[in-house]
Amino acid sequence: DSGVTQTPKHLITATGQRVTLRCSPRSGDLSVYWYQQSLDQGLQFLIQYYNGEERAKGNILERFSAQQFPDLHSELNLSSLELGDSALYFCASSPTGQRVTDTQYFGPGTRLTVL
């Protein structure tokens, strides 16, 4: 158990809908990262937050957005969903947000299925 929790574990929805994925980091970690893992695109970094502020942005679509709240939990919002958005979405957390020196701890993921 990494200490990172993600809810829900599974999500099934229809095209065009909007969903919110939630992540609670390990106690004491200030940074949260979101990743997408799909058969087509492999594992991709989406976005990183540190203490409520966006730190780095990867291959995140404009239909997707994220935020980190004052209590440090984070939400990833996916809108106008398409079939291709079906994937496993991972959240990770780390103490300081310095990706090179920090170790990232990954949650178990949320599996999103878009029908």
Added chain:
Amino acid sequence: AQSVTQLGSHVSVSEGALVLLRCNYSSSVPPYLFWYVQYPNQGLQLLLKYTSAATLVKGINGFEAEFKKSETSFHLTKPSAHMSDAAEYFCAVSDPGNQFYFGTGTSLTVIP
């Protein structure tokens, strides 16, 4: 731009045999390199990382990797495979701008 290539999407070894998983990178600046492992139905776990210190990096579970700048490689090895090593392994590279790129992964099967 950074990129990572993992040669061999599937590797099978016998229990007790050497594990060698290949990773080559391209980077315009000195890279930071990582190996992660993903067990079935779980998130990723960091095995080891190279951050421009020693070129031979030792990680958890008996794994190690050697950074070879001349070959732009960061191959992962373990002298003796265990059944518990069966998993998906990802090589990743990060640049100073905090961008992070993963390879396509190598699925390791250990044959008893």
